[in-house]
Amino acid sequence: MQNPVYLNIENVESLKNRVSTPTFDRDKVMTSIAHIGVSNFHRAHQAYYMHELMEKHGGLNYGICGIDLLDADRKIYNVLKDQDGLYTLIVKDANESDHVKIIGSIVEYFFGPENPMAVIERLAHPDIEIISLTIAEDGYHLNEITGEFDQENPVVAEDVKNPFYPKTVFGYLFQAFKLRKSRGLTGCTILSCDNIKGNGDTVKESFFNYVNKIEPEFLSWLKENTTFPNSMVDRITPLTRSEDIDTLKNNFLIDDQWPVVCESFTNWIIEDNFFHERPQWEKGGVQFVEHIxxxxxxxxxxxxxxxxxxxxxxxxxxxxxxxxxxxxxxxxxxxxxxxxxxxxxxxxxxxxxxxxxxxxxxxxxxxxxxxxxxxxxxxxxxxxxxxxxxxxxxxxxxxxxxxxxxxxxxxxxxxxxxxxxxxxxxxxxxxxxxxxxxxxxxxxxxxxxxxxxxxxxxxxxxxxxxxxxxxxxxxxxxxxxxxxxxxxxxxxxxxx
The missing domain is CATH 1.10.1040.10 (N-(1-d-carboxylethyl)-l-norvaline Dehydrogenase; domain 2)
Structure with a gap:
């Protein structure tokens, strides 16, 4: 019996007769999207859309740099580093059909706790035109009662004490945008993809309140050099089970340490408010609207x-x-x-x-x-x-x-x-x-x-x-x- 093939860039060519594999040249992909929070949902949704754009419509200028900022994310970081950013997406229809595809849109990966300055530098790079987020509700540090940004949160105080070892996503963004300004660069779009009403407005208000607490004089530049479109994201994506890993090994002879399972339905609606030129996601079914x-x-x-x-x-x-x-x-x-x-x-x-x-x-x-x-x-x-x-x-x-x-x-x-x-x-x-x-x-x-x-x-x-x-x-x-x-x-x- 043939042994499963470990998923990485070296072996992916040998899998193309079993499942769908990337047909675009990943060496030619330019990274212009930094995504913070490489969750199962991100890999089933935004990274999937980007992969499809590269496969069918070009779009090689919009590769993804995955970034995780929490100690708890070390495992997924290690897995995707080992697999060269590749992973398997298993789409399950209600008629019991499995559609298996290797996704190749994540071409870089950084881990904040390991090297925070490397993350800050990557976010500050002029090639990065969109910083997207799936950081869940608690990543926005909202006050439980008022729903507004909690300026007295202990992690915010930690950021003030150790600005180059931030604990919050806003600490990383703040340092990155300061570098951009000092180098004569512009800002970029911050695109929230979290299940929060008015997610773009929420991240904007929280980030501006954070900056106002730490360095209020920086706000005027920030307001002129960023946009925060609201978005609605939709695709049911359960946790990965050991059975899913075993199914890939047994039925497809793929050894993927952390595949993603999702439904076939997917939807993404975004307010068309980008600071730079945006990907032509509408070619892949994304709907752009004036108000979300x-x-x-x-x-x-x-x-x-x-x-x-x-x-x-x-x-x-x-x-x-x-x-x-x-x-x-x-x-x-x-x-x-x-x-x-x-x-x-x-x-x-x-x-x-x-x-x-x-x-x-x-x-x-x-x-x-x-x-x-x-x-x-x-x-x-x-x-x-x-x-x-x-x-x-x-x-x-x-x-x-x-x-x-x-x-x-x-x-x-x-x-x-x-x-x-x-x-x-x-x-x-x-x-x-x-x-x-x-x-x-x-x-x-x-x-x-x-x-x-x-x-x-x-x-x-x-x-x-x-x-x-x-x-x-x-x-x-x-x-x-x-x-x-x-x-x-x-x-x-x-x-x-």
């Missing part, structure tokens, strides 16, 4: 909220994956009704045809049994997700005296989630930066249901709204007394 707000809101409150709801309800039931929960007809009926009656009414009515089309694709995507998207991943750091994905629906519906029954039920179920035991009597792990607070308040809610709503950093002043409180308390009582499955069944018939 509608698309952003639709995705966050339908897809991301839908994921979170299935994560909470499914975990309580004892399910392990999104597809298990989505293929439960009772759960899916609840979710579809939530979308129809409580989310879609707060979206732009002029775009109802786009909303309906997007909603119908979501149902199919959630049900895909070949995307092993664990509910534990979906529920991780829920305290940062619920305020972004679900609470805007609560607030919008309350402001119009509209229906909030299902969203109140979800918040009640989320409280029950922190009991840590499903309806089959099995314990599950709760992972959240404020898990101690969440678990303690959920325990206290057994005597006083409002205690859970008093977490100001999550709920704001929602605990003062009598309409919401009445429904939340009623549903929490039912959820604590009965199984989540029975509650959902009754709810779908008569709202409990």
């Amino acid at each position: 707000e509608f698309y952003d809101k639709m995705k966050l409150q339908l897809l991301n909220a839908g994921h979170t709801i299935l994560g909470i309800l499914g975990t309580l039931q004892g399910y392990k994956t999104v597809s298990e929960a989505a293929n439960d007809e009772d759960f899916m009926y609840f979710l579809k009704t939530y979308m129809d009656e409580e989310v879609i009414p707060v979206l732009d009515k002029a775009e109802v045809h786009l909303v309906e089309k997007y909603k119908s694709t979501l149902i199919t995507r959630f049900k895909n049994p070949f995307i092993y998207d664990s509910l534990s991943r979906i529920c991780d750091e829920s305290s940062t997700k619920v305020p972004i994905f679900i609470l805007p629906t609560v607030k919008a519906q309350l402001s119009k005296d509209k229906v909030i029954d299902r969203v109140a039920f979800v918040i009640a179920a989320w409280c029950k989630y922190y009991d840590g035991v499903d309806d089959q009597g099995k314990a599950y792990k709760v992972s959240d930066s404020i898990s101690n607070v969440l678990i303690r308040r959920a325990t206290q809610s057994q005597q006083d249901p409002i205690k859970f709503l008093e977490i100001e950093s999550v709920f704001g002043d929602l605990n003062t709204n009598p309409v919401f409180i009445e429904k939340y308390v009623r549903y929490l009582h039912h959820i604590r007394e009965r199984t989540i499955k029975d509650c959902i069944k009754d709810f779908n018939v008569n709202l409990l």
Whole structure:
């Protein structure tokens, strides 16, 4: 039996008869995009789009320099360095087809903790025209209560003490742009690709506040030499499992230490606001718009909220994956009704045809049994997700005296989630930066249901709204007394 071939530039030629491999000459690729946060999602999404542009439409001027800044990223850094930036993308259709492709758009790689000055120098290089980010919500260092940049965060103070060994992404950007200015160079575009409403506006405000704290006189140059387009990114990308690595070895004879699995659906919408000439991503299906707000809101409150709801309800039931929960007809009926009656009414009515089309694709995507998207991943750091994905629906519906029954039920179920035991009597792990607070308040809610709503950093002043409180308390009582499955069944018939 033939042994698997280790994935790197030396061996990739021998794989072209098994899977799709890069046909462009990687030696001719010029790096003009620096991407901070080389996550699975980046590799399934932005790096994929860039690879496709190089393959089909030229675009060799837009190679990617991957950059990771956290100690926890050392493993992926080592893997991609060993593999010369190459990795395998496994696209899983709902019809059980696997489309396997070697992606070659990441042509450089730097690791901040190993050599911060090398990262700063690379970001300052005149060839870099776009700095893109997937750093997750906590990378923006936002205050839990105000949602604004937290200038008193200890890591910001560390950056002030050790400016050339920064702990924040803003510290790296600040030093890089200072070098650009001192060398008579211009700035560039900073493109956030995170699941945050108004992600470009968020990174802009946070970065400018950071600079204002450290060197306010630098702000005027920065404002004239940067742009921050908002974007909406969309592709379900679960964690890589050992089974995925084994499948590549056994079925395709590829030894890839960290492949990426994703669904076939992908979407990327960007505000056309770039400081330099941008890649012609529209040739690969990227949509450029003047304003992103509608698309952003639709995705966050339908897809991301839908994921979170299935994560909470499914975990309580004892399910392990999104597809298990989505293929439960009772759960899916609840979710579809939530979308129809409580989310879609707060979206732009002029775009109802786009909303309906997007909603119908979501149902199919959630049900895909070949995307092993664990509910534990979906529920991780829920305290940062619920305020972004679900609470805007609560607030919008309350402001119009509209229906909030299902969203109140979800918040009640989320409280029950922190009991840590499903309806089959099995314990599950709760992972959240404020898990101690969440678990303690959920325990206290057994005597006083409002205690859970008093977490100001999550709920704001929602605990003062009598309409919401009445429904939340009623549903929490039912959820604590009965199984989540029975509650959902009754709810779908008569709202409990």
